[in-house]
Amino acid sequence: MDIQPLRLPPFRRLWIGSAVTAIGSQLTTVAVPKQVFDLTGSSGYVGLTGAVALVPLLVFGLWGGAIADTVDRRKLLIIGNAGIAVVSALLWLQAWLGIGSVWLVLALLAFNQAFFAINMPTRSAIVARLVPAALLPAATALSSTMNMFGTVFGPMAAGALMPVLGLPTLYLLDTAALLLTLYTVWRLPALPPLSGQVRRAGLRDVLDGFRYMGAQKVLLASFVVDIIAMVAGMPRALFPEMAERTFGDPHGGGLALGWLFAAIPIGSVLIGLTSGWLGHVRRQGRVVVLAICVWGAAIIGFGLAGSLWLAVLFLAIGGAADMVSAVFRQSILQAAATDEMRGRMQGAFTVVVAGGPRIADLAHGWTAAGIGTAAAASGGGVLVVVLIAVAVVLLPAFWRYRAGAVVE
Known part of the structure; x- marks a missing residue:
């Protein structure tokens, strides 16, 4: 792994801050759907968490990216982290008091995602200001690997700690991690716009970002292929029900739930730890397409798996493929976008990467309620492979893209 x-x-400070919250944020990621399932007993309601999170992700992801291009990104990152910490504390309070309102949980989730949507593109846009262009793939791999490391051990820790400490404690641990992260962000240098002009971001800035994206087919295609992979193929809304009803977890939660949430990141971390080879790949568009096809095939296998460990294996294969795709898509965005547009491109990236799985939560949750979890998951994998083939035909420039080439 390239650690330059x-x-x-x-x-290094930015990376350490991300490392601290990587595990803590995943405790909340597991706790929210688990609490919703415990309150309702329905995967449909778990899927509803995706719809609730989607609106703030769309609005504040795009607007937050525009803001990140017009203000000091360090200050904006501090605001975003502080907001998430406050919401995590409120999630702990409602769970500790035993209020038992699924709508309160969903409302707090919406606020959490609003601050997340501001925070994520800002953090990503900062990277290209802190490292030289030649180290962007390595920096992307380091950041992605640490995030995936958290999504491996965070869910496993959640599955192990939930029966012992109780679900409310997971929210409290996330809050503590976020407060530690604020310190590392505070020590970053000032990062005002390179133009020196700090101003308010408006609707025109957001629309300028869309026009910029639409004019470059490779950038547009990078978003399209990820939407296909995540919306059609991400089955995480099914994990609480499958853990309990397919793989035998007790009602209060257990290790099967943790393993299912951790399996995709396990594959991603394995790729990240051996990511030195990624810097030598030039046909990046082709590799992204092939990686997404592997992802779709792995999700088909997951849906048909009859045992927990086989399901975990297929999800890990999918996670490895998704990591390869993510590193190259992010590298393309970082290298191709100018600094005055980088926040908006990262905002769109956040909407796709984070919003796509939320749409998938809704689609998979309600599909599973009608036809069962196995059919919902495997059918989504088939759809990924079919749609990615169509996308390549319609957007051939992405298939031909090579590292260092002029973006079309």
Whole structure:
């Protein structure tokens, strides 16, 4: 693994802050759907969490990216982290008091995702200001690997700790991690716009970002292929029901739930830890397409798996493929976008990466309620493979894209 970016103190501080929250945020990621399922007993309501999260992700992801292009990104990152910490504390309070309102949980989730949508594109846009262009793939791999490391051990920790400490404690641990992260962000250098003009971001800035994206087919295609992979193929809304009714977890939660949430990141981490080879790949568009096809095939296998460990294996294969796709898509965005547009491109990236799975939560949750979890998951994998083939035919420039080439 190429660790050269960690020799740069500002990037190292940003990376350490991400590392601290990587596990903590995943405790909440597991706790929210589990609490919703416990309150309702329905995967349909778990899927509803995706719809509730989607609106703030769309609005504040795009607007937050525009803001990140017009203000000091360090200050905006502090605001975003502080907001998430406050909401996590409120999630702990409602769970500890035993209020038992699924609508309160969903409302707090919406606020959580609003701050997340501001925070994520800002954090991503900062990277290209902290490291030279030649180290962007390595920096992306380091950041992605640490995030995936958290999504491996966070869910496993949640599955192990939930029966012992109780679900409310997971929210409290996430809050503590976020407060520690605020310190590392505070120590970053000032990151105002390179133009020196700090101003308010409006609707025109958001629309300028869309026009910029639409004019470059490779950038547009990078979003399209990820939407296909995540919306059609991400089955995480099915995990609580499958853990309990397919793989035998007790009603209060157990290790099967943790393993299902951790399996995709396990595959991603394995790729990240051996990511040195990614820097030598030039046909990046082709590799992204092939990786997404592997992802779709793995999800088909997951849906048909009859045992927990076989299901975990297929999800891990999918996670490895998704990591390869993510590193190259992010590298393309970082290298191709100018600094004055980088926040908006990362905002769109956040909407796709985070919003796609929320749409998938809704689609998979309600599909499973009608036809069962196995058919919902495997059918989604088939749809991924079919749609990605159509996308390549309609957007051939992405298939032909090579590293360092002029973006079409």
